[in-house]
Amino acid sequence: MGAAHSASEEVRELEGKTGFSSDQIEQLHRRFKQLSGDQPTIRKENFNNVPDLELNPIRSKIVRAFFDNRNLRKGSSGLADEINFEDFLTIMSYFRPIDTTMDEEQVQLCRKEKLRFLFHMYDSDSGGRITLEEYRNVVEELLSGNPHIEKESARSIADGAMMEAASVCVGQMEPDQVYEGITFDDFLKSRKNPNVRAQLTSKEADGGGSVLRSGSHLRGHHDLAGHRHRDQDARPLP
Numbered sequence: 001m002g003a004a005h006s007a008s009e010e011v012r013e014l015e016g017k018t019g020f021s022s023d024q025i026e027q028l029h030r031r032f033k034q035l036s037g038d039q040p041t042i043r044k045e046n047f048n049n050v051p052d053l054e055l056n057p058i059r060s061k062i063v064r065a066f067f068d069n070r071n072l073r074k075g076s077s078g079l080a081d082e083i084n085f086e087d088f089l090t091i092m093s094y095f096r097p098i099d100t101t102m103d104e105e106q107v108q109l110c111r112k113e114k115l116r117f118l119f120h121m122y123d124s125d126s127g128g129r130i131t132l133e134e135y136r137n138v139v140e141e142l143l144s145g146n147p148h149i150e151k152e153s154a155r156s157i158a159d160g161a162m163m164e165a166a167s168v169c170v171g172q173m174e175p176d177q178v179y180e181g182i183t184f185d186d187f188l189k190s191r192k193n194p195n196v197r198a199q200l201t202s203k204e205a206d207g208g209g210s211v212l213r214s215g216s217h218l219r220g221h222h223d224l225a226g227h228r229h230r231d232q233d234a235r236p237l238p
Contacts, residue, residue: 018090044067129181131181
């Protein structure tokens with residue numbers, strides 16, 4: 001009786017922290033156990049068994065995001081060696097659908113958190129800015145599977161997107177002015193420009209959802225930019 005009561009309290013606490021329902025928490029716990037091999041924690045190598053991630057060109061960045069202390073809300077830098085179930089739920093909550101009962105302020109806050117998660121994927125050194133080199137790395141990885149695009153072309157694409165972001169965020173730059181990188185506030189501003197938004201949040205935004213999409217039966221999900229996916233994309237693990 002006492003154990004059952006304690007478990008119920010724990011579930012309610014997780015509901016409050018993550019926004020997931022008790023049924024969703026149960027489903028995600030089953031997925032966690034699949035990934036961990038029924039162990040109490042998950043390490044990076046456990047993600048080798050996620051089929052969707054194998055085909056994702058930025059797989060390493062997606063997996064890294066699960067262990068980023070910023071996303072785990074445990075610090076401003078550094079990576080965890082392993083994560084427990086509560087940590088796993090914290091990360092998965094970034095992919096939770098925006099609740100239709102939310103008011104506009106809550107919706108905007110939810111989307112901001114999703115974009116912060118995406119920002120952290122770019123800002124790999126936890127410096128608080130997405131530098132040109134960091135953005136180049138992401139673009140090159142994204143385009144690495146395309147045999148028709150050479151590395152130099154990928155760099156040109158990244159440079160162009162970064163300069164467009166700079167023009168949106170800081171206005172007309174002087175010829176000798178150096179743009180140090182995109183801050184999170186800049187990142188939010190860039191969302192208002194359709195050209196920059198498309199380049200900064202297109203393919204990467206959906207990548208992390210592979211774990212949720214492959215590993216649970218949750219109906220429907222949002223990518224990190226806050227867009228709704230159709231239910232058929234929320235397919236269970238074969």
